[in-house]
Amino acid sequence: MDLTVRQAFTWFGSTILGDFWVLDTDIWQWSELTSFGDLPSPRDFAAASAIGNHKIVMYGGWDGKKWLLDVFVLDTMSLEWRELAVTGTLPPPRCGHTATMVEKRLLVYGGRGGGGPIMGDLWGLKGLIEEDNEAPGWTQLKLPGQAPAARCGHTVTSGGHYLLMFGGHGTGGWLSRYDVYYNDCVVLDRVSVQWKRVNVSYYLYGYICFALTSLTQEFLALLPIVRDHIIDGYSPEAREVFHREFDFFEKVTTISGALYPLPKEERRAGIKRGLEKIQLPGDDCYLPTAPSKLVRGIQVNSGIPLQSAAKVPIMITFDVFDRDGDPKDIKLQACIFKNFHEEHLMN
Structure with a gap:
């Protein structure tokens, strides 16, 4: 100090x-x-x-x-x-x-x-x-x-x-x-x-x-x-856990920012293309909104674009299981991600 x-x-x-x-x-x-x-x-x-x-x-x-x-x-x-x-x-x-x-x-x-x-x-x-x-x-x-x-x-x-x-x-x-x-x-x-x-x-x-x-x-x-x-x-x-966790979900969030220039009818397909490029970096990544849920996969067809004035929030569904539970007991859980488009960040 x-x-x-x-x-x-x-x-x-x-x-x-x-x-x-x-x-x-x-x-x-x-x-x-x-x-x-x-x-x-x-x-x-x-x-x-x-x-x-x-x-x-x-x-x-x-x-x-x-x-x-x-x-x-x-x-x-x-x-x-x-x-x-x-x-x-x-x-x-x-x-x-x-x-x-x-x-x-x-x-x-x-x-x-x-x-x-x-x-x-x-x-x-x-x-x-x-x-x-x-x-x-x-x-x-x-x-x-x-x-x-x-x-x-x-x-x-x-x-x-x-x-x-x-x-x-x-x-x-x-x-x-x-x-x-x-x-x-x-x-x-x-x-x-x-x-x-x-x-x-x-x-x-x-x-x-x-x-x-x-x-x-x-x-x-x-x-x-x-x-x-x-x-x-x-x-x-x-x-190492920190970087893998936030790098993974930064890639998911970035899809939201990339959707802004697309016509509304093309945004769902854009989400799918983005999700298909993302690989799970390990077996200990957890959902940001639910740290007790470990991620086992992404439902690449689940992406839904939501409405917003300056950004395009997206809802993605993941395959998860309880951290203290049976890894074979896979459930589905959705999260919403949003990222400002670069144009709006600079204004």
């Missing part, structure tokens, strides 16, 4: 370390620092955020035996740590969450902890600005709108009046054993104080095209950086 023009601070710990390093961004050189005060215990998967230009707040993490809920503030000028005494209702301990300073509050979302399911709660911490003489305290925030699914390992970036959440890891439910890797973008609009979904069309190999015009260009420029940062953090196995 950049705190000044020259320096960025971070912690490292694949074996639950407690060391503290600074990156000089003028010469791109790392140096280990010695700090003092109320030193945090060694931990992994904690989250931290800058308070102005001279302080950092860190919350939670995992020390190898238990999930943590302590809060520490580091003065980056003196390198002194101070544990923040917080009273009242506390969020459950967690790791793999995000922590983002928004004006005078620290917002914490999601994470994993307590031996239970991955969490989807949002908390705000006040009392971090010493000049305000405000007692530190947590408040759980329950906001309207299209809230994100519970997750950990995600990223949150602040820009203007918006907080952007991208990606992360979740499960198909607290009784399920399978994992879900999210590729969605959810915005917390601080003006209307509600969650909003961002409709994103992903083109792999570095190209991202956004069908969204309500946010500033500067904010949109952050999205590919956040996305690449999340993907780079995946394990090689998870990244």
Whole structure:
């Protein structure tokens, strides 16, 4: 995290370390620092955020035996740590969450902890600005709108009046054993104080095209950086599944965009031609709208073009079976895909 023009601070710990390093961004050189005060215990998967230009707040993490809920503030000028005494209702301990300073509050979302399911709660911490003489305290925030699914390992970036959440890891439910890797973008609009979904069309190999015009260009420029940062953090196995899954359904979605120039009477045949060119890339691809359903094939004659002003949504039927069920128990399930035509994306 950049705190000044020259320096960025971070912690490292694949074996639950407690060391503290600074990156000089003028010469791109790392140096280990010695700090003092109320030193945090060694931990992994904690989250931290800058308070102005001279302080950092860190919350939670995992020390190898238990999930943590302590809060520490580091003065980056003196390198002194101070544990923040917080009273009242506390969020459950967690790791793999995000922590983002928004004006005078620290917002914490999601994470994993307590031996239970991955969490989807949002908390705000006040009392971090010493000049305000405000007692530190947590408040759980329950906001309207299209809230994100519970997750950990995600990223949150602040820009203007918006907080952007991208990606992360979740499960198909607290009784399920399978994992879900999210590729969605959810915005917390601080003006209307509600969650909003961002409709994103992903083109792999570095190209991202956004069908969204309500946010500033500067904010949109952050999205590919956040996305690449999340993907780079995946394990090689998870990244391979991610690319196969989204490459497969990107090919299906692209058919929708290619239909726009065609006369309506030719669109169904166009869907069939597109589907015949697509091969299932493996045995672990799941439906985007139903992660519990694994895809075994495509009904190439099932494509139906739907009505829309600026795009041609298509409904496709797949051969699927339940992830925890019998692979021979094949059922049919339909999904709707839509992609903006290039002409409309550029306008």
